[in-house]
Amino acid sequence: xxxFTRAEACAVAVAEVFRGxxxxxxxxxxxxxxxxxxxxxxSFEPDLMMTDGIAHLxxxxxxxxxxxxxxxxxxxxMPFRRVFDTLWSGRRHVVMMAxxxxxxxxxxxxxxxDYAKPKAQLLGMRGAPGNTxxxxxxxxxxxxxxxxxxxxxxVVSGVGYDRAAKLGASARFHEIRRxxxxxxxxxxxxxxxxxxxxxxxxxxxxxxxxSNTGFELVIDADVPETPAPTQEQLRLIREVLDPQSLRDxxxxx
Amino acid sequence: MDKRTxxxxxxxxxxxxxxxxxGGWGSRRKPMALVRxxxxxxxxxxxxxxxxxxxxxxxxxxxxxxxxxxxxxSLDSIPLEPHFRHARQTGGxxxxxxxxxxxxxxxYAAGLRLPFLPTRAGLGTDVLEHNPFLKRVKSPYExxxxxxxxxxxxxxxxxxxxxxxxxxxxGQFLGPDPYFDDLYCMAAxxxxxxxxxxxxxxxxxxxxxxxxxxxxxxxxxGVIETPNGAHFTECPPDYGRDESFQREYAVNxxxxxxxxxxxxxxxxxxxxxxxxxxxxxxxxxxx
Numbered sequence: 001x002x003x004f005t006r007a008e009a010c011a012v013a014v015a016e017v018f019r020g021x022x023x024x025x026x027x028x029x030x031x032x033x034x035x036x037x038x039x040x041x042x043s044f045e046p047d048l049m050m051t052d053g054i055a056h057l058x059x060x061x062x063x064x065x066x067x068x069x070x071x072x073x074x075x076x077x078m079p080f081r082r083v084f085d086t087l088w089s090g091r092r093h094v095v096m097m098a099x100x101x102x103x104x105x106x107x108x109x110x111x112x113x114d115y116a117k118p119k120a121q122l123l124g125m126r127g128a129p130g131n132t133x134x135x136x137x138x139x140x141x142x143x144x145x146x147x148x149x150x151x152x153x154x155v156v157s158g159v160g161y162d163r164a165a166k167l168g169a170s171a172r173f174h175e176i177r178r179x180x181x182x183x184x185x186x187x188x189x190x191x192x193x194x195x196x197x198x199x200x201x202x203x204x205x206x207x208x209x210x211s212n213t214g215f216e217l218v219i220d221a222d223v224p225e226t227p228a229p230t231q232e233q234l235r236l237i238r239e240v241l242d243p244q245s246l247r248d249x250x251x252x253x
Numbered sequence: 254m255d256k257r258t259x260x261x262x263x264x265x266x267x268x269x270x271x272x273x274x275x276g277g278w279g280s281r282r283k284p285m286a287l288v289r290x291x292x293x294x295x296x297x298x299x300x301x302x303x304x305x306x307x308x309x310x311x312x313x314x315x316x317x318x319x320x321x322x323x324x325x326x327s328l329d330s331i332p333l334e335p336h337f338r339h340a341r342q343t344g345g346x347x348x349x350x351x352x353x354x355x356x357x358x359x360x361y362a363a364g365l366r367l368p369f370l371p372t373r374a375g376l377g378t379d380v381l382e383h384n385p386f387l388k389r390v391k392s393p394y395e396x397x398x399x400x401x402x403x404x405x406x407x408x409x410x411x412x413x414x415x416x417x418x419x420x421x422x423x424g425q426f427l428g429p430d431p432y433f434d435d436l437y438c439m440a441a442x443x444x445x446x447x448x449x450x451x452x453x454x455x456x457x458x459x460x461x462x463x464x465x466x467x468x469x470x471x472x473x474x475g476v477i478e479t480p481n482g483a484h485f486t487e488c489p490p491d492y493g494r495d496e497s498f499q500r501e502y503a504v505n506x507x508x509x510x511x512x513x514x515x516x517x518x519x520x521x522x523x524x525x526x527x528x529x530x531x532x533x534x535x536x537x538x539x540x
Binding site for chain 1: 278323324325326327332333337338341342343344350351352353354355357372373374375376377378379380382383396397398399400429430431432433
């Protein structure tokens, strides 16, 4: 084992999706994204706004495990109706989890199988349609496999680039910034916005990504390695943000 | 005007096939006493509009619903609602699955007596594919942008649960989030509000600021005091979610053999008072 875990590399990769976002609301789903968003705020995006998961904007970063402040400083009110206002106005970047995602970033967490009588009803559409058409979206996949990275998603809950292209001006706020999995970082920096392998996490081979992806990724001749966490980032993750290592329950390497 | 009534009188007003909106969000501040009253009634073929939680699950399990209009159905601390999943996976209920914001927009349009409100939410997704009644509209201005015309979600009746209310129908939420309860009332022909406690009008502001007076009396036709009436969903600051009871509910909802005794113990009772007694006897233990 190297001096950092896969989960820690993933948290740093998630933090990087928020770089340059400034004074917007950062929303995250899943343990590693929760750590990543907080890490971004503590490291290089101090103006990010985050809620307590209820209806309050917190002035300071709270850990995802261990001792949380029982009486945190609340700097604002963000009930669901204002979440909708905020996201439709574009002042937000969300990291959602994906049950399925295709090469253009079409996303599904609504249900698996036939929509009329699904094999598995999952979350439903939730906020994915509004999020993806309104502001930057990134995705988190803790267990990269061919049933998640699929040729065609069963239901489109989040808009991908091919569908966005057909919408013209209505999709001008659409941006899928990155997909982070337990194996690597993916983006859409290709001429037709097909998914590209942007970097491999340390210790992951190219074959492992290819064999666990159900469609053909764009793979450059020279694929970089996902940057390793700095000592300061490791300290923040281990001592401040997640002292009880909840992250290892989500990514087991 | 004194608008006090009973859950039985409210449900007796409803008819088969009506469209009902239920306030709250997931497993949060749901008017469960009224939901339980529907379970005791012969009503059927209802269409339910909801940011869904156990209201949807229980009514699905009892065969009360023809259709559900929702953005999600969740128990929050338990992400997926077992009865609703079962209904979906067996094709047991028609659905209109929307983006969460579209649902808000539909209620708001109905409340403002508009045919629709425009939004980008839904464009490019299968929300439009699976709900062909949803139309697009083109901006009449220079931009000419194509948008979704989210139609008004008109309700025959709305149920909401507040922390406090007066007999005239002024309602107060004391928790962190109003959810969309005022919009449900605006969108409905008949509006019924349960509350933890009915207080004298001057006492409303002893509990919270003017900003907590979400519901004004012209939005309400009937008020019912139902202490612990949101159980097992949360109703802060009066009480949190009964997580132990919710786990018992969810475990048994996944198991037909478990559901019959659960239902007999908690649901096949002749009154809300009997339910509350059974919950007290439950005493926070699973089993």
